[in-house]
Amino acid sequence: MNVVYLELHKRGLYLDSPTDVRTYTLMFDHLRSQAADTAADNECVEVAVTAAGPSVRDSKAPALGTLTLAASSFSAFVNSLAMDGVR
Secondary structure, three states: OOOEEEEOOOOEEEEOOHHHHHHHHHHHHHHHHHHHOOOOOOOOEEEEEEOOEEEEEEOOOHHHOOEEOOHHHHHHHHHHHHHOOOO
């Protein structure tokens, strides 16, 4: 069973519907691929600190919207990029 855990300001939320899991997987994979593409312009992912947590978006496709993460999830995202050698 796959789930998405969203850590919000005052509570957490588990999403287990296949549609939700697929949507968040695609968004995360897209941001990760853009951040990991060393041939692309370095300014492809924008980060804003909001009351709900760090929000990220693809600066080349802002119409796709933003993904707001818990601070711990954002740290895991950044650490996974570092493990892949992305700076």
